[in-house]
Amino acid sequence: MDSQWRTSTRxxxxxxxxxxxxxxxxxxxxxxxxxxxxxxxxDGRAWSAFLADLK
Structure with missing residues (x-):
């Protein structure tokens, strides 16, 4: 992911x-x-934790 906005494929x-x-x-x-x-x-750590919780 970079500075371009992305929408989930879902x-x-x-x-x-x-x-x-x-x-x-x-x-x-x-x-x-x-x-x-x-x-x-x-921050990166909070985002990673959020994604892990989604799985």
């Missing part, structure tokens, strides 16, 4: 999804329906 066509991108050593997440709205920022 996202549906209804537009209800989030987008993520890597910025420096962190990951930012935003609502794809409100791209100019707030963003959540996670």
């Amino acid at each position: 996202s549906g066509s209804n537009g209800a999804c989030v987008e993520a991108r890597r910025v420096d050593q962190a990951v930012e997440v935003r609502d794809s329906k409100d791209r100019s709205g707030p963003r959540l920022r996670f």
